[in-house]
Amino acid sequence: MCGPAGSGKSTLAGRLAAGGAVVLSFDEEAWARGHRVHPLPDDAARSIHAELQRRLVALVRDGARVAVDTSFWSRASRESYRVVLRPLAVEPVVYYLATPRAVVLERLRGREGNGPHDVIVPADLAVRYLDGFEVPTADEGPLRILTGA
Template structure:
């Protein structure tokens, strides 16, 4: 049964690192909105561009899943509604979904973002001050979302 891996967390939580590890372990094809946006010349904060890239990646992911391939999406999945929607589509395709939640304190996220920004191009930098507002918008997965067969919270 194909597996859809949803990588859930705020910027700086380690989504790309985990997604790359899963891909290197042969757990699926990794689709990264940030990388595609950069390649296509979109600014990281371009919400319209991000929405188009994520929609395109989701259509591609559905085709890959329907063909029997595992897929890793590192969109962040900030809301329960979004996670439920992706799970429902995956289920309709006969796929399993695994939610990987990266729970990192805001102070650590800010430290990581500041360190990452040192090596990032100016148009790819994330403002560490945005993390506090984002953390208030973020809906952490509930216990039932992380139950066996539904998701994991990496150590």
């Protein structure tokens, strides 16, 4: 699934987990490693993505349904996960949470830093995240657009 911070990815991940999917969460892994401030240093982000990709491949090989909960803010980030799945003949479906900008900003203003899905994102950083987000397109592969509100 993809969308900027505050778009509702973790809420969707919870619903998918309740339906039997294994959720791999960037934010949970970052929190477990002690990261409380975003953006993470590049080396930390790379390490977390490498670990999530390793787990993803192992779970898919075991036949699990997997949901990856991270922003996938760029086409390149989405492609990096497709690349690791290609040898397994798996084509991932991207769930894009098209949440209105005002809703995202309101949700982020309400964060208190109490857990991995409540990391404080300062207003200027939130705007940069929104402005830099590369919306997925159907030419990348299977795409489902969910309207978040």
